[in-house]
Amino acid sequence: MAKPKVATGHFTGCFGCHMSLLDIDERIIDLVELVEFDKSPINDIKRFSGPVDIGIVEGGVSNDENVEFLKQFREHCKILIAIGACALNGGVPSMRNTVPLKECLEEAYLNGPTISGGVIPNDPDIPNLLDRVYPVHEVVKIDYALPGCPPSADTLWAALSALLSGEEPALPYELVKYD
C-alpha cells in the first residue's frame, strides 16, 4: 500500500514552526520511512506532484503570493493543518494591523536613521502587500489548528502520528499548554 503523502509550506512567519518540527530529532529517520514527502521545504520537491494526504502550513497571509500558494495547498491537500500563532491568528507579523501599511513602509524605507536616499520598494518582480495580515482560515478552509509559538516537537509529532494512523488527535494537557 502506498505511503501517505505529506506536504508542508511556509508563508509570513519566522520558520520557527518548521524548526520545531525538526526538533523531532532522530524521529525524522522514522518519519521518512512512514511517509512520502511531497512539496515541502524539507525535501527537493518544489511543485505538488498530485493530491496529497496531509498538508501542514505555518505563517500568516500578508501578500498576494502567500494567497496564491495557500490556495494551492487547499486544492491539493485532503487534510490541511495550520500550525503556529501566525497561521492561526496572524501572530507577531499581524502587529502591523494596528498601523496603516503606509506608515510601516515609510518607517522601514524612508524614515529609518540609517536610510540614505530612501524609496518605497515597488516593482513587478516583488509581491504586493495586502492591507492587513490575515490568518490562513480567512483565506481557505482549515481542517485542524495547532496553536503555539511554536508548537513543540512533541505536540507536532503526536498530532501527525495520530492523523497518519487514521485517528483523531487527542492531545494531553501538557502538549497543548502554551506560554
Added chain:
Amino acid sequence: MAVSMNNEKRKVVINPVTRVEGHGKVTIQLDENGHVERTRFHIVEFRGFERFVQGRMYWEAPIIVQRLCGICPVSHHLAASKAMDVVEGVDQVSPTAEKMRRLMHYGQTYQSHALHFFHLASPDLLFGFDAPVEKRHVLAVLAEYPDVAKKAVLMRKYGQEVIKATSGKKIHGTGSLPGGVNKNLSIAERDALQAEVDTMIEWGVEGLELCKNVTKADLDNLAKFGTFESNFVSIVAEDGCMDLYDGNLRAIDADGNKIFDQVVPADYLDYIQEEVRPWSYMKFPFIKPLGKEKGWYRVGPLARVNACDYIDTPIAEKERQEFMALGGGRPVHATMAYHWARMIELVHSAEKMKELLADPDLQGTELRRKGERRNRGVAWLEAPRGTLFHHYEVDDKDQITLANLIVSTTNNNEAMNEAVRVIADQYLDGKEITEGLLNHIEVGIRAYDPCLSCATHALGQMRLQVQLTDADGKLIDEKLRG
C-alpha cells in the same frame, strides 16, 4: 532543454530561491546575444517590525523581536537584551548573566552552522554541483553516508538543548532580559550538557575535515567559483580576538587594511548607512565614509575569520592559521571559503561551550543588575549569518519610540547580488540554460547561508523555475527543477 536563440532580449526568472527569510527570487536580463546584461536577487518579504514595535514597553523587545527568525531567535533575543541593558543603565551585566548569554549564543551558533553545513552544503560538496537532482538532498546523504546525517541531527539537537537550558525553550525562549538573565544553569543541566560536549567538539572537527578534504580535492575550481573581492565587517574584542557575543566593530578592505576599528555601538550611525532599491524589500547597507558604490561589504563566517587577529580556542586557532594561508597575506575572498570558515566557527563554538560549562559562575545567583535609565540603546552581536545591529529609543513612559534593526543577511545583500552576477557570467553567459546552471547559482547563494536556509531545504535543494520570455514578456520556454 532547447532554448531558441532568436536574437531577442530575454529575462530569466528563478522563483523562488527559498533560502532567505521568506523567499527570494533571481532575475537575469539577457541581451539579444544571450549575454548577461543585468542580474538581481530580490527579497520578497516585508513584515514591518521597525514600526509595529513602537509603543510597546521596552522590556518586551527581546521577546517580540526574536520572532523575526525561527532559526536564530537567540541572536535577536540577545541583541535586544544588550540594547536594553544600555537603556536600563547597566553597562556590565553580572558574570553569571554574561556567561549564561554566551553559552546560549555558542549553543545557537553550533546548531545553526551544523544544520547549514550538513543538510544544505553536504549534498553539493559530496555529490557534486552537477549530480542528478535525486541525489542533491540530504535523503541521499542519509542513504549513502548515514553516519554523517545522523551526527548532523544529533549536533543540532545538542545546540537546541543548550538553548533550552539557558533560555527556557528551544525556540523563542525567555531567559535573557534587560539587565541580565532570569535563570542560571542548574547542576543537573550542566552535567547533562557536559557529558556530550567532548563528542560535539570531536564531531565538529570531523565535519571540518570533511569540508577541507572536499575543498582541497577541487581547490582551483572552488577558489574561482562565484568569487569576487570585497571589504569585510565584523565585531572583534579589544585585542582583536574573535568574539561572537560582544566587542567593537572593525572593517577591513580587500587587502586586509583597516578601514575603521574599535567603533563602539553608540557611534554606529557615523559608519553604517543603508540604501533602498525599488526592486527588493531588503535594504543595502554600506560603509558611510566610503559611499554607496565602494562601501558595500560582507559579514558572517568568512568576514569574521578574515577580520580577527586570532581565535582564543586552540583547535579553531590552528585551523584559522591554515585557512588564512590560502590568502597569502591578504584576506581570503573565495565565496566557497565561507563553508570552511563556518566549520572553523562550529569547532570554536563547541570549544567555548566546554570552557563555559566548567565555569562555576554559571551556577551564580546574581542574575540581574539595575542602573540609571537612559533613552537610547544600541547593541550588536555576531549572529551565525553575520553582524546584527539593534538600535532602540525609549521615552519616559518606558515605551519604544524608535527601532532600527540591521539584520545579518541584509549586510550581505550586495554580495549575494554580486555572487549571482559573477556566476551568471561564468556559467550562463551566451550559453544554453541547463538544470546544472540553476544549481550553480543556488550553490553560490547558499554559501552565504541566508536566513531560512536551515529548514527551507533541510533535505533538498532550492526549487527553481526558469522562464524565458521575449521582449514583450511572452513565455517562450520554461524549465522547472524539483
